[in-house]
Amino acid sequence: DADVTQTPRNRITKTGKRIMLECSQTKGHDRMYWYRQDPGLGLRLIYYSFDVKDINKGEISDGYSVSRQAQAKFSLSLESAIPNQTALYFCATSGTGLGNEQFFGPGTRLTVL
Amino acid sequence: QKEVEQDPGPLSVPEGAIVSLNCTYSNSAFQYFMWYRQYSRKGPELLMYTYSSGNKEDGRFTAQVDKSSKYISLFIRDSQPSDSATYLCAIPPDSGAGSYQLTFGKGTKLSVIP
Numbered sequence: 001d002a003d004v005t006q007t008p009r010n011r012i013t014k015t016g017k018r019i020m021l022e023c024s025q026t027k028g029h030d031r032m033y034w035y036r037q038d039p040g041l042g043l044r045l046i047y048y049s050f051d052v053k054d055i056n057k058g059e060i061s062d063g064y065s066v067s068r069q070a071q072a073k074f075s076l077s078l079e080s081a082i083p084n085q086t087a088l089y090f091c092a093t094s095g096t097g098l099g100n101e102q103f104f105g106p107g108t109r110l111t112v113l
Numbered sequence: 114q115k116e117v118e119q120d121p122g123p124l125s126v127p128e129g130a131i132v133s134l135n136c137t138y139s140n141s142a143f144q145y146f147m148w149y150r151q152y153s154r155k156g157p158e159l160l161m162y163t164y165s166s167g168n169k170e171d172g173r174f175t176a177q178v179d180k181s182s183k184y185i186s187l188f189i190r191d192s193q194p195s196d197s198a199t200y201l202c203a204i205p206p207d208s209g210a211g212s213y214q215l216t217f218g219k220g221t222k223l224s225v226i227p
Binding site: 004033040041042043045048058090092101102103104105106107 | 119121147154155156157158159162201214215217218219220
């Protein structure tokens with residue numbers, strides 16, 4: 001089984017809808033991250049969490065919220081989806097310590113019409 | 114100036130060619146660097162991890178750091194079609210600036226043509 005899983009893998013929704021993307025990991029890591037990837041813009045950090053009680057905004061948090069339900073689960077919500085949130089979304093985990101390797105999930109392709 | 118800059122390509126080479134992928138970085142204090150590889154429809158995965166003291170070789174892959182010019186390179190020898198992917202450089206967190214996460218380059222898309 002994959003160490004980092006994301007659901008759903010693909011989602012098409014309409015403007016204004018609320019969307020939740022879920023991430024689970026079995027690596028036992030404390031740190032979890034949400035990124036979005038867009039052509040020409042690369043990976044951009046949305047939110048990160050260093051433990052269950054620690055949530056931090058990343059580079060592009062506007063329009064997004066997160067919930068760390070447990071050490072192994074980190075979900076990303078779009079309260080009211082808009083077309084420019086169409087992107088590939090990745091969850092990642094890492095161990096503690098500066099610069100530790102990040103392990104990525106397979107991604108969720110989200111399309112907002 | 115962004116912390117890390119990477120030419121997005123795309124780069125297309127014939128099988129067997131030597132490939133050079135490059136990034137520049139801005140903070141001379143960085144001590145180590147990473148290269149991630151991302152296949153189509155997959156998440157990135159760590160390919161190589163190198164300290165700023167010079168070269169690191171792993172099979173057909175060599176990571177090189179030039180501290181004087183703040184330049185990091187990934188060389189692929191005898192490139193194969195299976196090397197076709199997007200390659201992302203990554204720099205460590207700048208704790209002095211209150212950053213605690215990796216910063217990724219935009220990625221260079223490589224195609225190796227049989």
